[in-house]
Amino acid sequence: MVIKAEHEMHKRRFSRNIGLGLVLVGFVALVYGLTVAKVGELYQPEAASEASQ
Amino acid sequence: MTDASIQTTKTETGEAGFGDYFALLKPRVMSLVVFTALVGLLVAPVGVNPIVGLASILFIAVGGGASGALNMWWDADIDRKMKRTLTRPIPSGKVEEGEAFAIGITLSVMAVVMLGLAANLMAAALLAFTIFFYVVIYTMWLKRWTPQNIVIGGAAGAFPPMIGWAVATGGISIESVLMFALTFAWTPPHFWALALFTKGDYANAGVPMLTVTHGRKATRNHILGYTFALAAVAIALGLTSVGGPTYMVIALVLNAMFIKGAWDVFRRTDADSEADSHKAERGLFKLSLAYLFLHYGALLVEASLKPFGLGGWG
Structure with missing residues (x-):
């Protein structure tokens, strides 16, 4: 068997690492966005006035 | 490793x-x-x-x-x-x-x-x-x-x-239960129409499929039965708060077509089906794909018209 510097296996492993990395970055961005949206809802004028009553 | x-x-x-x-x-x-x-x-x-x-x-x-x-x-x-x-x-x-x-x-x-x-x-x-x-x-x-x-x-x-x-x-409300029922009643005629013109190897795998266990005639009967149930659900959904005139027109046309398609499949024998390469079964399967997409699409149309004072039953 000829040993290649770049085996098919390395390509698959690379695609898996890149894919997983992007998924994790996307998940972090999503949780951040969710946090901003949820906290924002708490401080809407209507919610604030209801809370003060 | x-x-x-x-x-x-x-x-x-x-x-x-x-x-x-x-x-x-x-x-x-x-x-x-x-x-x-x-x-x-x-x-x-x-x-x-x-x-x-x-x-x-x-x-x-x-x-x-x-x-x-x-x-x-x-x-x-x-x-x-x-x-x-x-x-x-x-x-x-x-x-x-x-x-x-x-x-x-x-x-x-x-x-x-x-x-x-x-x-x-x-x-x-x-x-x-x-x-x-x-x-x-x-x-x-x-x-x-x-x-x-x-x-x-x-x-x-x-x-x-x-x-x-x-x-x-x-x-949970009647609208969401009927949306569930729409996909639920749609699945059997959709899948069994496909099963009538594809040769699956489920029997080899030990999975009981209606076409194998009860025969193709029973499958045609089941398709027609579920199609009537499906039509009733689709029309009932149109009468709720998420329905409206646009949805109802689309539902009436699609369900009439679907019942006609299921009726054609019901009346055929396997010999008829083989003779024209399962034309009616293929047609019903294709229609079923459009059927579900258009019903949900029509619900979306009704919802998107509501901000303009249109859509829904007023």
């Missing part, structure tokens, strides 16, 4: 790419889940923050995909026996069974917890029940036991619009 262990793996490379893991989530099924859940969310009478809505749909999709991975894990033995499923990640040797199980369980728990945090407990509970129903009730229990497996499996695929509705409203 040592070089020696690489030599003993079952595949040429022994390493799955990202696409192989994605295929484990049944992306085609996921697209139906996303579409119907999105419609359930958008037609609800309560507005949702776009980011919360987007995240919720994503978590519903991940939950659906996770149940697909668990289905592939449990069914790996029969997937190896059928041509249609031989290329799936586990039978092709790209993903190990244990890996599929771990991914399925992890994503299931994550999707349910995250949906609970993003939306509400009702939506999370419905998603958890959907996963449980698809994996335990359908895949592990009933799929290999009853020829009504398609009907039961269809129930799992019918939950997403209910979950989408629950994301917005936090509850």
